[in-house]
Amino acid sequence: MQTIFKDVVVIGGGVIGTAILRKLSFYQLEIALVEKQPDLCEGASKANSGIIHTGFDAPLGTIEAECLKRSRNLWPQLVEDLKIPYIPCGAVMVATTEEEKNIIEGKYIPNAEANGVEVEWVSIEELLETNPAVTSKAIGGLVIPEEAICDPFTATRAYAELAALNGAEVLLGNGVVGIEEIPEGLKVTLENKEEIVTKYVVNAAGVYSDQIARFIGDESFLITPRKGQFLLTEEAVEVSQVILPVPTAKSKGTLISPVVFGGFLLGPTAEDQEDKDDRSTSPEGIEQILKGCEKLIPDARGYDSIRQFAGVRAVCSLGDFVIKPSDVNNHMIHAAGIRSTGLSASPGVAEMVGEKLEEAGLELRVKEEALTEIPNLFSDDDDETGEIICLCRSISKGEIINAFKGPIPPVTIDGVKRRTGATLGECQGNCCIPKIMDLMKENGSQQPLKGLQNSYLTVKGGETSCTTN
Ligand SMILES: Cc1cc2nc3c(=O)[nH]c(=O)nc-3n(C[C@H](O)[C@H](O)[C@H](O)COP(=O)(O)OP(=O)(O)OC[C@H]3O[C@@H](n4cnc5c(N)ncnc54)[C@H](O)[C@@H]3O)c2cc1C
Incomplete structure (x- = not known):
């Protein structure tokens, strides 16, 4: 079975893991994100109120308050760079x-x-x-x-897409099942038995972050x-x-x-x-x-x-965000217990995790050529037919086909929904899902059938490949 070598492996493809991946993609590092679900944003990050909180009510002196404070300054540029739908409604x-x-x-x-x-x-x-x-x-x-609303999925996906365009590897549908301490750092074992030897692991596994900590014998917090x-x-x-x-x-x-x-x-x-x-x-x-x-x-x-x-x-037993190296092994940095304001706090959390990695010994050398904003990947001319697939939201065939050509293409109906807005209208997909399924088939987009075909999706530098074992 193949062994991969990395400087940092981020576990969890929610808004926290992807924000961290983007931040790390600005440095000369070999990095990967591992997500057990077939798409990004399948945990808390997909089902929240979508509010960009200011932290006006955050408990004073907490790590959460500090991350929200840092994020307030970072959001305006982020919205521009990542083209995140955002309304500063207050x-x-x-x-x-x-x-x-x-x-x-x-x-x-x-x-x-x-x-x-x-x-x-x-x-x-x-x-x-x-x-x-x-x-x-x-x-x-x-x-x-200053409170605002945004689309949490675009935020999560765009963080990861920018990182992928900067060379980060995104492994979907392939969860972490074990972590072993080794002289070089940590060895991460995935569901398909692939192993990643890495200097550092960032634990951003949401409700499962306590289980990831347990792999190295860290019992310092519990997530409920x-x-x-x-x-x-x-x-x-x-x-x-x-x-x-x-x-x-x-x-x-x-x-x-x-x-x-x-x-x-x-x-x-x-x-x-x-x-x-x-x-x-x-x-x-x-x-x-x-x-x-x-x-x-x-x-x-x-x-x-x-x-x-x-x-x-x-909900973390320690009552605050846990953003620090594990006391058991400082090659694992926790970004855990991110309970109620993680979308809002994500840019600040990513910044803080970068600092913790540096303190733990990782050298962060800036990658001059890294993209800082999502480029225009498609021109309006791409939509030649003008055919509308989702009537409720006026989503065209071209928009859906473009989603399959993106840096991290969808492999599920939900993935198409969150990338294009199709099925989100009043009929909730009753009319357009069969057409979307046809388009998925025509464009070779299929959900990896874990356990059945044991196939996994890998995105590297914007190129996608599907491996079947
Ligand atoms: C009801 C509700 C309302 C909210 N409202 C807001 C709001 O308005 N504004 C705001 O800022 N925040 C809000 N939040 C909080 C916000 O949604 C979370 O703080 C944030 O999404 C946490 O992101 P995360 O990446 O830590 O977790 P998640 O999004 O849960 O991501 C963790 C990922 O790790 C993956 N994973 C787990 N185990 C493994 C493994 N072994 N291997 C690989 N991958 C693994 C999971 O599949 C998951 O995708 C709300 C949350 C909820 C539930």
Whole structure:
């Protein structure tokens, strides 16, 4: 079985792992990312509220607050470089009682100021002017102008695509099943028995990051899963900002947020569970969302939902992000316990992981020729037919074919959906999925059938190959 040699192997193709891969691709290093699912962004990174949090409410002095602070400065350039759909809509925490107003004044305003985030109290009149759907019983709200929304999948994919264009290797559908300490660093064994000898491993495996740590005998933290259910509506909700409740001692509550591609998200719940992979939705969860949201937006219960889904947060026993070398072996750097704000914090986390790698002994020499922005890979002329495949979202055949030609092509319907927006409209793919499947077949794009054919997808320098063992 083939052995691969690398300077750094990143485990996990979520927003954290890919952000780190991009950062490392700016240096003269041999790097790879290993993801057990057939595509990137299959964990928490695909099922979240898509909010770019400022960290106004982040607990002071935490690693999370520090990563969010660094990220605030990095997002504006990142959005440009990676062409991430992004709307700087702002957010407002709505006070419906005097008690809630006191909590905002006593806790959130001082916390935001200490974290260097601009906030402003607005009257109910000003609040309703921007967000007419909010309850008129509210007494005002705390506006956080710098909060924004973005497409989490584009962010994750673009991080990885830029890294792939800079020479990083992306191994999909091929999880890590073992890590052994060796004199050169660490030896990573993959599901297909391939081995990677690497100087350093970055552990960005989300809810499974504690299991990755256990491979080298590190038991310093435990990750437990916390589910968040959502519902998506395409009704015209009259709000232009993210509408946040005032958290209680028990829960952060449910919010209503515009979505970059249209529609509104209601949720999420916060349900501790044992199963790290359980992303089911339930009538009880949906009821909890509606109950919470109707306190802020009285019409919430009446909205038709086109989709319900759930994501699972990685709750860390240490109560903060874990971004540090393992105490057992400093050739493993943890980027773990990234629970609730990982999308927002991802550029800051990547920066910090780079520093930890350097402190652990990795030499970071800048690669002058590295791309810093995603180039225009396709011209408008590529879409010769103009045929529309997804009628709800007006996604053309050319756009879908271009996705297959991208640096990290999709091998699943979900992958096509997230790269193009097809199937995301009102019919949720009922009309276009058969046509997309035909296009996948015509373009040689098939999901690796793990266990059956044992085939794995590898992307290197923007070139894709599929190996069958
Ligand atoms: C309900 C909900 C709402 C949220 N809302 C927001 C929000 O609005 N804004 C925000 O900033 N953040 C939000 N978050 C948090 C954010 O989604 C997460 O912090 C972030 O996605 C974590 O990214 P990650 O890369 O660490 O984890 P993941 O995205 O879970 O990625 C980890 C990856 O590791 C892979 N993996 C696991 N084990 C192995 C193995 N053995 N080998 C190879 N690969 C492996 C997994 O398959 C997975 O793809 C929310 C989260 C949830 C659940």
